[in-house]
Amino acid sequence: MTRKTLMKVVLAAALALPFAAASAQAQDITAFQEALGQPKPFSNIPKPWPLKKLVTPGKLTVGTTGSSPPRTFVDPSSGQLTGSYVELFKKIGADLGLEVEFVRLEWAGILPGLAANRFDLACDGASWTAERLGSSQFLMTSPTAVNATVAITRKDTGIKTFDAAKGKALGGVRGEIYFEGAKKALPTAKPTEFPGLPESLIGLQNGQVDLVALNLANALNVLASAPNKADLVLVGPALEVFAQGLCVNPNQPDLLVAVNTLLGNYRTDGTLKNLIGKYATSTAEVDLLGRIGY
Amino acid sequence: MNFALLAEYGPALGQGLLNTIFLSVVTLAIATPIGAAIALIRETRIPWIAIPAAIYVNIFRLLPALLVLFFSFYALPQFGLRLSPMTAAVLGLSIVGAAYMSEDIRGGLAAVDQGQYRAAKALGLSYPHIIRRIIIPQAIPLIIPPYVTRAIIMVKATSLASLVAVGDLTGEAVRATSITYEPFMFLIMAGALYLLLSGALALFQMWAEERVARARRPRTSLTVKAAQV
Structure with a gap:
C-alpha cells in the first residue's frame, strides 16, 4: 500500500466515523422505542396521592375568574361554570381522588388568595415570566399551553x-x-x-x-x-x-409534583388536547408545546 | 418587602398617587359648588327649579357610581362624544358626588331652626341676604362633619376610575401586582397612601371644627365686662 493510498483510507475512515456513530445512535433510539412500545401515561403513581396540606382535607379548592372564555366562563344557558380549564381542574381532582370546589373571584384576588392559603390550585393558564417563576407567593406547574x-x-x-x-x-x-x-x-x-x-x-x-x-x-x-x-x-x-401553566399554593409542593405528573400524563394520552379542542377551534396551543421544548 | 421591586414600580405608584390627588381635587372642586347650588335650589321650594334638582339628585344618588363611569367612558363614544379616561372619570365622579354632597349640605341647611327664617323675613331681609348672613353661618358647623366624610368617600371612590382606564393609585398598584404577582406589597403601599390622603382630610375636619367652635365660643366674663364698659 502506497503512502498516498494509506492517507486516503485514513481520511475515509475519519469521515465515516460520525456517520457510523449517528447510525449507531439511531439504532439505539429505535431499539429504545421498540422496547417502550406505544406512548402511554406514567401509571406508577400513588393512589390516593398523599397530599398533606390541602386547604380543606378531601377537597381540591380551585380559584378561577370564570371570565376568560374558552378556558373558564359561565355557560349562559345553564349558568354553570365551564370551559377547557374548568374541565382540566375537574379531571385533576378526579384523578387525585378529591372533590373539586371552585371559588369564583376577580383575577386581582386569585394570587392573594393562593398566598393566603384560600385555594390549592388556580390560574387558567398563567404565562411564565422570570418574576413569576421565582415568586415565593405561588408555584407554577409545567406548561399546559404555548x-x-x-x-x-x-x-x-x-x-x-x-x-x-x-x-x-x-x-x-x-x-x-x-x-x-x-x-x-x-x-x-x-x-x-x-x-x-x-x-x-x-x-x-x-x-x-x-x-x-x-x-x-x-x-x-x-x-x-x-x-x-x-x-x-x-x-x-x-x-x-410564552409557556403557560397553572399556579399551586406555595405551601403545597406535594400538590405541584402531583399536578405536574398528571399534566405529563394528559399530554401523553391526549386528554389535554381533547379538553382544549372541546372548547376552542384549534388545539395548536397544545400541539406546538414542542416549539418551546415540552 | 422586596425593595428592588419597590424601586422599579415606585415611580409608577407615585404617578398613580398624583393622578388620584388630581382626580380628588378636581372632583371635589366641581362637586362642592354644584352640590351647594342644588341644596340651595331645593331649599327655595320653588317647584320649577326645585323639582328638576330633586330628580337629578335622586337619579344619580340611586345609580351605582361605577355604572355612571362606565357610561361616560364606554357608552358616550357611541353617541359621538369620545372623552379621555381622565375627563370621563372627572365627569362621572363629579356628577355622582354632587348629588350626594347636595344632600349633606341640604341636611345642614334644614337643621337651622325655621324660626330664624321667619324672624329674618319679618325683619324684611331678602332671601339671598337671609341665606348668606343668617342661615349659612349657622349651617356651616353642622355641614362640616358630613361634608368631610363625603369628601373622604369621594377620594376613596376615585379608585373606581381605574376601571375606566385611568392610571390612578389603585390602577397602578393592581398593574404592579399583576405583573410581579406580589399580591401584598403594592396593595399595602396603596392602602397606606390612601390612609395618608384620607387622614389629611380627617385632620382638616378636626381643624375646621375646632376653628368654628372657637369662633362660636362665648366671650369670657372679662371680655363681656370690657364690652359693657
Missing part, C-alpha cells in the same frame, strides 16, 4: 404588523404581560390600560384605541366569536412566545 403576544385591530386602521402600529393608540388589559410587552416594543404608541379584555374590545370598537394587545389564544377566540368579528383582524407576527 401562547404568544399578538394584537387585534379594526380592518379600517390598515394595521397589519406591529411595525405599522408605531405611534398608534395601543390598548390592553392593565398588568397583563402581553400588553406590557407590546408597550415596550412600541415605545411611541399611546397606551390606554383597560380593566379587562371585554372593556379593551369596546375601546377598540369605539375608536378609543387603534389596536389591542393580547395573547394569541384569546385573539383567536375573539376573531372566531366576537359580535363584530367581521370588522377585526389579527396583528402579527407574535412579539413574544
Whole structure:
C-alpha cells in the first residue's frame, strides 16, 4: 500500500466515523422505542396521592375568574361554570381522588388568595415570566399551553404588523404581560390600560384605541366569536412566545409534583388536547408545546 | 418587602398617587359648588327649579357610581362624544358626588331652626341676604362633619376610575401586582397612601371644627365686662 493510498483510507475512515456513530445512535433510539412500545401515561403513581396540606382535607379548592372564555366562563344557558380549564381542574381532582370546589373571584384576588392559603390550585393558564417563576407567593406547574403576544385591530386602521402600529393608540388589559410587552416594543404608541379584555374590545370598537394587545389564544377566540368579528383582524407576527401553566399554593409542593405528573400524563394520552379542542377551534396551543421544548 | 421591586414600580405608584390627588381635587372642586347650588335650589321650594334638582339628585344618588363611569367612558363614544379616561372619570365622579354632597349640605341647611327664617323675613331681609348672613353661618358647623366624610368617600371612590382606564393609585398598584404577582406589597403601599390622603382630610375636619367652635365660643366674663364698659 502506497503512502498516498494509506492517507486516503485514513481520511475515509475519519469521515465515516460520525456517520457510523449517528447510525449507531439511531439504532439505539429505535431499539429504545421498540422496547417502550406505544406512548402511554406514567401509571406508577400513588393512589390516593398523599397530599398533606390541602386547604380543606378531601377537597381540591380551585380559584378561577370564570371570565376568560374558552378556558373558564359561565355557560349562559345553564349558568354553570365551564370551559377547557374548568374541565382540566375537574379531571385533576378526579384523578387525585378529591372533590373539586371552585371559588369564583376577580383575577386581582386569585394570587392573594393562593398566598393566603384560600385555594390549592388556580390560574387558567398563567404565562411564565422570570418574576413569576421565582415568586415565593405561588408555584407554577409545567406548561399546559404555548401562547404568544399578538394584537387585534379594526380592518379600517390598515394595521397589519406591529411595525405599522408605531405611534398608534395601543390598548390592553392593565398588568397583563402581553400588553406590557407590546408597550415596550412600541415605545411611541399611546397606551390606554383597560380593566379587562371585554372593556379593551369596546375601546377598540369605539375608536378609543387603534389596536389591542393580547395573547394569541384569546385573539383567536375573539376573531372566531366576537359580535363584530367581521370588522377585526389579527396583528402579527407574535412579539413574544410564552409557556403557560397553572399556579399551586406555595405551601403545597406535594400538590405541584402531583399536578405536574398528571399534566405529563394528559399530554401523553391526549386528554389535554381533547379538553382544549372541546372548547376552542384549534388545539395548536397544545400541539406546538414542542416549539418551546415540552 | 422586596425593595428592588419597590424601586422599579415606585415611580409608577407615585404617578398613580398624583393622578388620584388630581382626580380628588378636581372632583371635589366641581362637586362642592354644584352640590351647594342644588341644596340651595331645593331649599327655595320653588317647584320649577326645585323639582328638576330633586330628580337629578335622586337619579344619580340611586345609580351605582361605577355604572355612571362606565357610561361616560364606554357608552358616550357611541353617541359621538369620545372623552379621555381622565375627563370621563372627572365627569362621572363629579356628577355622582354632587348629588350626594347636595344632600349633606341640604341636611345642614334644614337643621337651622325655621324660626330664624321667619324672624329674618319679618325683619324684611331678602332671601339671598337671609341665606348668606343668617342661615349659612349657622349651617356651616353642622355641614362640616358630613361634608368631610363625603369628601373622604369621594377620594376613596376615585379608585373606581381605574376601571375606566385611568392610571390612578389603585390602577397602578393592581398593574404592579399583576405583573410581579406580589399580591401584598403594592396593595399595602396603596392602602397606606390612601390612609395618608384620607387622614389629611380627617385632620382638616378636626381643624375646621375646632376653628368654628372657637369662633362660636362665648366671650369670657372679662371680655363681656370690657364690652359693657
